[in-house]
Amino acid sequence: MARIDPYAIYSLWLREMIRFFRLKSRVVGSLAPPFFFLAILGVGFRSTMVVPEGVNYIDFLAPGIIGMTLLFSATFGGLSMLWDREFGFLREIMVAPVSRLSIVLGRTAGGVTTAVMQGVIILVPGILMGLKITGLGGFLLSLVFMVLIATTFNSLGLAFASRMKDMSGFSLIMNFMVFPVFLLSGALFPVENLPPWLRILSYLDPLTYGVDGLRASLVGVSAFPLVLDLAVLAACCAGSLALGAYLFEISDVE
Amino acid sequence: MNEAAIAASGLTMRFDGFTAVDKVDLHIEKGELFGLLGPNGAGKSTIIKMLTTMIRPTDGSALVWGHDIGRERDAVRSSIGVVFQDPSVDSQLTGRENLDFHGRMYGMDARLRQKRIEDVLDLVDLAEKADVLLEDYSGGMQRRLEIARGLMHHPDVLFLDEPTLGLDAQTRRYIWEYIQNMNRSEGVTVVITTHYMEEADYLCDRVAIIDRGRIVALDSPKNLKDLIGADLVVLEVGDGHLDDLAGLLSDFDWVVSAEASGDAVALRVDHGESRIPEIVLTASRAGVKIRSVSMHEPTLEDVFLEFTGKKMRDADTGGGGGKLAAVQSRMRTRRH
Ligand SMILES: Nc1ncnc2c1ncn2[C@@H]1O[C@H](COP(=O)(O)OP(=O)(O)OP(=O)(O)O)[C@@H](O)[C@H]1O
Ligand SMILES: [Mg+2]
Numbered sequence: 043m044a045r046i047d048p049y050a051i052y053s054l055w056l057r058e059m060i061r062f063f064r065l066k067s068r069v070v071g072s073l074a075p076p077f078f079f080l081a082i083l084g085v086g087f088r089s090t091m092v093v094p095e096g097v098n099y100i101d102f103l104a105p106g107i108i109g110m111t112l113l114f115s116a117t118f119g120g121l122s123m124l125w126d127r128e129f130g131f132l133r134e135i136m137v138a139p140v141s142r143l144s145i146v147l148g149r150t151a152g153g154v155t156t157a158v159m160q161g162v163i164i165l166v167p168g169i170l171m172g173l174k175i176t177g178l179g180g181f182l183l184s185l186v187f188m189v190l191i192a193t194t195f196n197s198l199g200l201a202f203a204s205r206m207k208d209m210s211g212f213s214l215i216m217n218f219m220v221f222p223v224f225l226l227s228g229a230l231f232p233v234e235n236l237p238p239w240l241r242i243l244s245y246l247d248p249l250t251y252g253v254d255g256l257r258a259s260l261v262g263v264s265a266f267p268l269v270l271d272l273a274v275l276a277a278c279c280a281g282s283l284a285l286g287a288y289l290f291e292i293s294d295v296e
Numbered sequence: 297m298n299e300a301a302i303a304a305s306g307l308t309m310r311f312d313g314f315t316a317v318d319k320v321d322l323h324i325e326k327g328e329l330f331g332l333l334g335p336n337g338a339g340k341s342t343i344i345k346m347l348t349t350m351i352r353p354t355d356g357s358a359l360v361w362g363h364d365i366g367r368e369r370d371a372v373r374s375s376i377g378v379v380f381q382d383p384s385v386d387s388q389l390t391g392r393e394n395l396d397f398h399g400r401m402y403g404m405d406a407r408l409r410q411k412r413i414e415d416v417l418d419l420v421d422l423a424e425k426a427d428v429l430l431e432d433y434s435g436g437m438q439r440r441l442e443i444a445r446g447l448m449h450h451p452d453v454l455f456l457d458e459p460t461l462g463l464d465a466q467t468r469r470y471i472w473e474y475i476q477n478m479n480r481s482e483g484v485t486v487v488i489t490t491h492y493m494e495e496a497d498y499l500c501d502r503v504a505i506i507d508r509g510r511i512v513a514l515d516s517p518k519n520l521k522d523l524i525g526a527d528l529v530v531l532e533v534g535d536g537h538l539d540d541l542a543g544l545l546s547d548f549d550w551v552v553s554a555e556a557s558g559d560a561v562a563l564r565v566d567h568g569e570s571r572i573p574e575i576v577l578t579a580s581r582a583g584v585k586i587r588s589v590s591m592h593e594p595t596l597e598d599v600f601l602e603f604t605g606k607k608m609r610d611a612d613t614g615g616g617g618g619k620l621a622a623v624q625s626r627m628r629t630r631r632h
Contacts, residue, residue, distance in 0.1 A: 045370075053400035061388050130384040134445075137348055138401035139374035294351065 050140040051148040058119075058152025062159075069160070072118075076111040076164050080104060083230065084171055094232065097263050104168035105184075105256035106229030108161045109191060113227075113249055115160050116192040117220050119153025120199020120286070124209050146287045150196050157192035158185070176262045183259035187275065191252035194279045197286035204289040222247075229253050233265065248278040299362055301326045301453050301485040302347065306356030309342050309509075316342045318509035319356065324487065324502075326452075329479045331496040332489040333596065334506030340489035341381050343506075344457045347487070348378045361452045374402075377451030379442045381458045381489075387431035391422060391441050394430060395448055402449040416444035420474055436467040443471065447478055454478070456488040460495060472499055493596040505600055512603040517596060524594035524602060526552045527568030529575065531561045534585035541584045545575065568593075 062069065080103065088099045126132040135145055162185075165173070175181055202215050226233075226240070227249035233241055244250050255271035258264035264271065302324040309317040317339040324330045332340045345351045347360055349369040358365045361375035385394050392413060399409035417423045420440035430438060439459060446454055456475065460468040476499065479486050490496050496503045497517045504514040513520060533541070538556035545563060546554040550571060552564035565571050568591045579586050601607060 047403070049403055050401050053397055056400075057386065057389070057393075057397055060393060061386075064388060129387065130380065130382050131386045133350065133378075133380050133382075133384040134386075134398070135401070137350060137373060137376075137378050138398075139370050139403075140401055141370070 045141040045144070046147065047140050047144040050138070050144045051151060054135070054145065054148025055151040055155065058149070058156060062156045072115060073111075073160060073163060075114075076107045076160075077167055079110065080107045080164065080167055080171065094263060097261070098172065098174075100168065100172045101174060101261040101263070102232075102257070103230065104165070104171075104173040105260050106227070106253050107168070108164050108184075108188070109227060109229050109249055109253040109256055110224050111164050112157050112161045112188055112191045112252070113195050113220060113224055115157035116153055116195040117199040117215070119157060120149075120196040120201070121203050121212055121215060122153070123149065123200060123203040123290075124206060124212060127203075128209060142291045143287055146200065146283075146290050149200065150193060150283070150286075153196040153199075154189060154192040157196065158188045161188045161192075173261070175260050180259045180262070184256050187252055187255040187259060187271070190272075190275045190279045191249065191256075194248050194252075194275070194282045197279075197282040200286040201282065201289045204286070204293040223249050226250070227253050228265070248275060248282075251275045251278075300324060300359070301328065302330075302358065302360050302487065304347070304356065304358035307343065307346060307353050307358055308355035309339070309346060309351070310354045316509050317346070317353075320506075320509070320511055322358070322504065322511075324485065326485055327479075327483055329475070329486045329488070329499060329501045331500035331503040332487070332506055333491065333493065333496040333503050333600070334489075335491055337508075338491075338506040339509040340491075340506055341457055342509075344378075344380075344455050344487070344489060348376055348455055349373060375452045377446035377449065377454045377484075379439075379446045379454075379456045379459055381461065383438060383442070385430045385438060385442060385445075388429065390427050390429055391417070391433070392426040394441065395445055398445050398448055404449060412448050412450075416448050419447070419478065420444045421470070436463050439463060439467075440471065440474070443474060447482070447484070450482070451484065453485045453487065456486065458489055458491070460490070460492070468495070475499060493600075497596050503596065505596070505603060507600075507604045513599060520596060520599045521594040524564075524598050526564040526566050527591055527593055528598065529563040529565050529568050529572065529589065529591045531563070531575065531579065531586055532588040532590075533559050533561060533579075534587050537582070537584065541579055541582050544578055544582055548574075 084100045084103050123132065126135070169175070202211065226244045226247045228244060229249070233244045233250060236244060251266065251271045251274040254264045254266050255268065255275060258268045258271060300323050302322055304320060304322040307317060307320040307322070308315065320343060332343060334340050346353045347358055347365060349365055349372050352366065360372045363371040363375060365372050386397070389397065395413045395416070396409060399412065404412065414423070417426055420443055422437060422440055422444065425433065425437060430441070433441065443456070443459060446456070459475070460471050463471065472495070475486060475488065478484050488499065500517060502514065502516050503520065504511045506512070538559070538561055542554040542556040542561050545551050545561070550566050552566065554561060554563045563575070572589055572591065576586060576589065597607070
């Protein structure tokens with residue numbers, strides 16, 4: 043059953059691309075919050091925020107906001123299976139002679155691509171506001187982190203969607219998973235500013251390593267060694283992908 | 297190899313104690329246009345979902361085009377096309393994009409896809425709407441697109457779950473034509489569910505009548521109606537002794553049965569049209585005033601009634617209201 047159909051994966055990916063570029067208002071809508079975070083927090087907290095010595099707040103904030111964009115967009119992408127189930131298109135996908143694994147990979151490829159595109163777009167206002175990127179190598183490395191972050195949360199979204207019967211769980215996930223994950227990740231302020239008991243939760247949050255890795259690669263500042271960020275995030279990514287694929291495999295269409 | 301298109305035995309589906317499909321056996325020939333006819337909740341869609349691998353049966357087994365629905369799900373899926381009862385299109389994509397997606401999922405290369413898309417769009421008269429978003433299609437157009445899609449990858453067996461539900465009479469006619477065409481010209485085996493009797497009667501080579509998860513009758517529409525045999529004649533009576541009239545009439549040897557109820561008498565009569573004068577005469581001799589006489593040849597509705605003792609709940613009644621239904625259902629017990 044673990045057959046991989048590249049053509050089907052491509053087909054599912056292409057569908058996401060067509061939908062992404064067609065629904066321009068949705069794209070603008072989903073880019074607005076990170077843009078406001080960046081523009082308003084970046085200016086508002088510039089002088090008061092305690093960030094590591096010698097770091098501009100915008101340099102600190104922009105990678106965090108990119109992490110946030112990826113988190114929201116990817117989780118949403120994973121959960122969008124709920125819409126396909128609601129509107130019946132999931133049946134069209136499931137009745138095709140395509141392995142469940144290929145379906146997961148195709149959806150994930152689509153969701154990750156759209157999330158990473160949004161993450162990259164958010165770099166632009168960041169740079170306009172004074173973000174200084176270390177160089178091309180750093181940018182390419184940050185793309186690796188973006189893909190890992192997006193895959194992790196897309197798969198978690200898919201895992202949840204596979205366990206839910208209807209749309210009612212959607213806001214539950216958004217409010218009780220996505221927001222804590224975002225706020226604890228150190229996207230807005232250094233994790234070291236938190237009291238020790240909260241800091242433990244931060245260390246359990248995959249996005250903490252994602253944001254730290256983005257900072258390391260984009261601006262060369264980080265709390266952990268880059269290799270640690272990469273290793274932890276890759277492990278989370280593999281784990282959640284496996285979980286999503288497994289839960290999708292055993293889920294019912296109806 | 298001359299095996300059946302579909303061979304199911306003991307197919308059963310239970311939903312927490314409730315038996316939706318109860319030990320169904322089916323044998324559908326290759327090339328056949330086969331109908332599952334039954335009222336709401338009879339279990340038609342559940343049978344389709346099991347045969348198309350969308351749900352696993354609680355019990356029993358089935359081969360679709362020679363492949364086991366439990367163990368060879370991918371092989372079953374490659375052999376079939378399905379139009380589900382509920383919409384299953386992406387409304388953010390155009391008609392062509394929906395079909396293109398479908399073709400890729402079935403491993404069709406670009407040239408074949410393009411050709412088939414033109415073919416099937418022509419077949420359902422949607423060529424001009426190919427590049428319109430599905431959300432801007434009417435219900436009937438969406439349905440036609442789904443039928444086209446089900447056909448696009450040349451399935452061996454096409455399942456259509458209530459393809460004409462909720463469509464206007466004209467669109468339904470069109471769709472009947474498409475279904476018949478592709479069955480004849482493309483040689484596709486078709487399994488269609490419906491709760492419209494005329495649809496089953498008009499389209500199907502053979503019909504299985506389903507009630508409460510069981511097949512209660514299975515044959516060609518003609519043979520099923522011949523089981524009923526006699527025509528149904530209903531006299532609406534102004535006043536007089538209905539029971540006496542019913543008694544008088546049942547003495548004729550061409551009257552299969554006669555039953556009085558309310559202000560009507562229902563008869564089963566061989567060659568009804570030639571007997572009406574004599575019926576009217578008998579009534580006036582008995583001093584019973586007749587307000588109207590109606591007659592119809594047996595329909596699948598009557599067959600359903602015969603086998604289940606009730607009317608198809610929301611099927612078209614085709615004239616005659618509750619009163620007639622009451623007479624009819626009582627008549628059943630007196631047959632032969
Ligand atoms: N997932 C489910 N869980 C519980 N009961 C179900 C489920 N699916 C179907 N049923 C029940 O099984 C019975 C048969 O349903 P089914 O959808 O097969 O009927 P149908 O013949 O297709 O009816 P319709 O003409 O309304 O489409 C119904 O009583 C329905 O309530
Ligand atoms: Mg149904």
